[in-house]
Amino acid sequence: MTTLDKDLASIQEVRTLVARAKMAQKQIALLPQEKIDEAIEGLSKIAYENAESLAKLAHEETGYGKWEDKKAKNVLASKTLCEYMRPMKTIGVIEEDPDLKILKIGTPMGVIAGLIPSTNPTSTVIYKALIAIKAGNSIVFSPHPAALKCITETVHVLREACYLHGLPEDTISCVTMPTIEATDALMKHADVNMILATGGSAMVKAAYSSGTPALGVGPGNVPAYIEKTADVDVAVARIFKSKQFDYGTVCASEQSIVTEKCIEQKVREAVIKKGGYFLRGEDLEKVKRIMERPNGGMNPQIVGRSAQYIAELAGIEIPPQTQLLVSDEPGIGSRFPFSKEKLTQLLGFYVVNDWQEACETCIALLENGGLGHSLAIHSNDESIIRAFAMKKPVSRFLVNTPSTHGAVGLTTGLAPSFTLGCGTVGGSATGDNVTPLHLINLRWVAYGLDEAPEKEASTGATQDEIAMICKMVLEQLNR
Template identity: 30%
Template sequence: MDIDVNVIEQMVKKAIAQVSNEGNITCAPSAQQRGNYGVFDTMDGAIEASVIAQRQLLRSSMEERKIYVDAIRQAVLNRENLEMISLLSVEETQIGKYEHKIIKNRLAAQKTPGIEDLITEAQSGDNGLTLIEYCAFGVIGAITPTTNPTETIICNSISMIAGGNTVVFSPHPRATKVSHLLVTILNKALEEVGAPANMITTVKEPSIENTNAMCEHPKIRMLVATGGPSIVRKVMSTGKKAIGAGAGNPPVVVDETADIEKAAKDIIDGCSFDNNVPCIAEKEVFAVDQICDYLIHCMKLNGAYEMKDPAMIEKLDALVTNEKGAPKVEFVGKSAKHILGKLGITVGDEVRVIIMEVNKNHHLVTEEMMMPILPVVRCHDVDEAIEEAYVAENGNRHTAMMHSKNVDKLTKMAKLLETTIFVKNAPSYAGIGVGGEGHTTFTIAGPTGEGLTSARSFCRKRKCVMSDGLHIR
């Protein structure tokens, strides 16, 4: 991509200065408390403003809701905004790739469904007409991850507002600046189209304490957590309606019937996307012995660096893993070139993924590493590969991929793993609408069962009965 990083850096600095200045305004001067553009000193302030906004939103027509959603889309698609949030996201979190953040943010703006997702059910008969409509839940508290800080805010804001809700975000503290910048941009865009103020709010200093305050606040009617197991467990134990979009460890199976050249390219493309941080990205491969060598050969032709020395593989694992066995924060979302550089191995930018053959119990297989390290496990046959993929997925029921032309085995794997997303013969991102049919989301709710969330996931189903009339048969 042709970008002038210096120009964008200047733009980001300007935007941060703007956000900080606006954050200092404690007594909002403009109408409807718009002065802070959604960023509040306290969590309580952010929630109270959201309550007022939600009451106003309920009085808006569906056509107006559509205008608000379109304003969010346009604000993100504005080139300057898109570049600023993508660059600042990488700069602040030190996670992922600028070019891929651009793609992900654009995807969230373009392919998250709006009000068209709220399809009314009707039942008609001798006793009249009954409608079941998707209605607002109220004020939603949404917790967002470091790995997709802006993508999650964009897709949650579109879906939740389309559903008639307002949203209070509790971002990861390491993504504070970029979250503030985006919330500010979205509030300004919404103000320009005459939307109620503060439909999207957040707090000046995100923290675990502020997240806890949000979870416990009586005026928060629904909690949506996009992150690891700890925050998902937390929202599910609050006694409130909770949607949990949790961790994955997506395995890929490749059998002898697959188009191996294509499988190798798809796997490297999916695994290296945004330096492997997407929760759906390929994290380990189970390949049938018959094609395993050729698959590795083809992966190398597509930007994989193969590590063969067992001692070096252990050194790599020790480098990127903390004392608890989890990935070290400073290596999450870093490039293969950066990681190899730390081991004294110099490679070019064409190297996108580090691969190595290991056994099925290796730590790099069993742990969700979120960096472009892709262990390959050689299996006797496809049945063994499917069984081992099931074990590695670790019961997350999140995402899995298979490259095969054997319909029976594809069906077998899909049934056994029960993942929310199962991609056949494509990179993982086909599962969120890139090169695959269907909408996108960055909140994939496996644990609570909503699946790929959209406006209707954040709604209450309500029934409206007209007795003895309005049926026309």
């Protein structure tokens, strides 16, 4: 008996899963909106009931973040998302304009491929499964190998929920032998109709290059600007709440503070009071040495880790109450690691003269690996807020709120989402927080309002008119 090697076996598994997902989708495509909504309520409830156990499993397996915050993300992806989607129409007639005599009919896309990262594994599975099914689709997940156990367990919980609530179990499925070849085969499969890509830049680019329609997210290098009219203590507290959430694993977390010289001392004191530790000298150099891999990418060993863990890894001593390691970064670019995305307890610090200079600094930070994603501003000057918003190349401009919580819809009116589009400036097909409405095709039914006008018959020019034109042409030629 011939045993396939892992790569070939994983590709065959993908083919089998997609075939089953296609059959399942054909069945759920026949269900009315009411039945889909009943199933969503049931799946959401079961995911919510398992939010804590799945969070603990994710933390135990990956070592990233805090299980308490992972639980909060699971709640957002289940209960909060379900509440948001409850009134949403996705199947059949979803909108009607009697004046224009137009109907909008929602139809499912088909089979969705869901790429899942190791930083937010269980919450992203729950979220993508619910938005896919709400739109009448099935979904096949490609898990990050570092989070395989918790992802497959989450899928198992959701598959059981599908069975209990009248959906085919293969509405949701997961690759159990994750390889690069399997992910590539999934993205390029002829029966996959859409890719939801959440992961590293290389993976997202591969999704867009696969030949299959894709919705991907870019990296976030989120600046947080504290303007001089802000309540400094409140602004810093928001930033710390956001950056410490799950130890910074959400791509919308703040990566740098930008503030003005006139309030610099207040901001520094507030940062220190909240548990920020400004790195200096040899301590700073030691931390910089472990921040990145030789190719300049983020060192996975520090992702989603506490300040104390990073300090021990770097071989430095810090005060026991330290929550964030902060550095005054003299520049922006490849030579300045604190100016880049850091999904952990590291924060850059920049001081500028005024809001105009802050504007340029924030743009430079975004251009250094965060174009199209998000920016946070803390200010009580509405004119500056509006001026800032008009110029920034971001999809989410978050005002007086923790960036992490605001971007994913916890503390703002934005849609609850773990796929945050970055727009074309960030290489994405959308700048929205992705919802079920991004996973349906629209069929436009348009009734005639008027008959097409009859084409008037040409009477042609008279002989006198032709003679006059010829005379004018000859006169021009003789000049």
